[in-house]
Amino acid sequence: MRTLQGKVAVITGAAEGIGQALAVAVAEAGANVAICDINNTKNTEALLARTGVEVFSSNVDMADSDRSRILSTTSR
Numbered sequence: 001m002r003t004l005q006g007k008v009a010v011i012t013g014a015a016e017g018i019g020q021a022l023a024v025a026v027a028e029a030g031a032n033v034a035i036c037d038i039n040n041t042k043n044t045e046a047l048l049a050r051t052g053v054e055v056f057s058s059n060v061d062m063a064d065s066d067r068s069r070i071l072s073t074t075s076r
Helices: 015-028 043-051 065-074
Strands: 006-014 032-037 054-058
Touching: 006 015, 015 032, 015 043, 032 043, 043 054
Parallel strands: 006 032, 032 054
Antiparallel strands: none
């Protein structure tokens, strides 16, 4: 993967599985990461902390348009 230093990746579904793996991969490539999931993201946050990038985390149901709007305004 090319370097993503100076970029920000927004990953939904990041509590586990593919979303978690993607969040870790982009962080290891240098991107700062905003993660969200309806489930607790603490495990993913711990993995990302090891990479040294900035991490923003939010527990949000992306199917709820009012709640997902909060993510877009707080992550700016």
